[in-house]
Amino acid sequence: MDQMIGAINLLLMKKILLDKQNMIQTFVRIPFSLIFPILFLARFLKLGQNNIMISVIIWVCCTTVMFDSYFISDYELKNNYVTYIKLTGNSYYKFRIISNGLLFAMHAILYTILIEVLMLLKVVTVNQLSVISLLLLIFSVFIYVNFINSLQIRFKEKQIFNIFNSLIDILFIVSGVMFPINFLGQNAIILYLIPTAFPFSLLNGEVTHSWVEPILFIASVSLIIYMTNKNFKLGEK
Template sequence: MDKMIGAVKLLLTKKILLDKQNIIQTFVRIPFSLIFPILFLGHFLHLGQNNIIVSVIIWTCCTTVFFDSYLITDYELKNNYVTYIKLTGHSYYSFRMVSNCLLFAINTILYSILIVVLIIIKIVRMNQLSFNSLLPIAFSVFISVNFVNSLQVRFKGKQMFNIFNSVIDILFIVSGVMFPIHYLGQRAIILYLIPTALPFALLNGESMISWTEPILFLLSISVMLYVTSKNFKVGNE
């Protein structure tokens, strides 16, 4: 297991930290395409732009992990890497979990640097970041990424990317990244079945959370864990 973790860590580090495109994406494209427009709108509309900036940056980090994990898994499945991984005595499920964990950790370091820079130049305030929201975000994204990988294993060979891409866009709207979910009405509480909804609500200081939202969150996580395990078993038969 230690050798597997070391190999995966080395490959992911080279792919992410040594890839000029990732650096450009994080420190050039994101500030100009996401942060500056939000600052501009916030200045005139009083949107509380600091919360929105942190939320959007973290969401971008999460979606980067989603897409990287999806593309890596797709490559592994198409090239039958699953067979080689099984020969090492490890399951593909455990391999994906280790890979996704390292993938998330490396991207977190990269985006944390961006957030620190924004704190230094006083665009983001330090008191807006709390482990009470950051840890649930990391947990929900990790579970969700493994869930997506399990669907790839279960339905390998199917063209899922367009569906996956569309779902990510929808999640951006209904996960409360840019605005509180309660703005969508009382019935929108059902959206807390989306694993990322409650963590981003906590990040954005949502004040209308009752005992119902955490229950929906735990329910969705439990279902996803069960389906993920089942998909990997069925897909590897």
């Protein structure tokens, strides 16, 4: 197990920290193409919430992890890594969990540095952040990433990238990254079945929660974990 973790860590370090394209994307392309236009809108059109810029940056970090995990898993499946990993006595599910955890940790470091740089330049300001919201967000994105991997191994040769890519765009809208969920009306409470909706609402300082939102969050997370386990079992047969 220690050797497997070390091998995964080495590969991810090489891919993320030593990849010039990845560093350019994190510190150049993302700030100028995604963050600054939203900053302009937030200042002049009064859009979103107090932590809108941090919320967007965190969302970009989450989606980067999702896409990286998808492409890494796609490469592994095409090269029959599942068989090789089974020969070590480990399941591909466990392998993916470790890989995604390390992937998330490394991107979190990069985006924390990015946020600090933007704060020093006084491009963004950070209001009070809830540690609970960040932990819930990391957890919800982590199980979502594993769920996507489970779909990849279950359907194997079938292309699900277009579906996956479309779901990311939908998640951005329904997760309340840039505006409160209740902005969409009272019936929008059903959107809290999306695992990322409740953490982002906490991150952005919504204080109108009842007992319903946490219950919906727990229900959605439980269902995704169940489906992830099921998909991996079916895919590894």
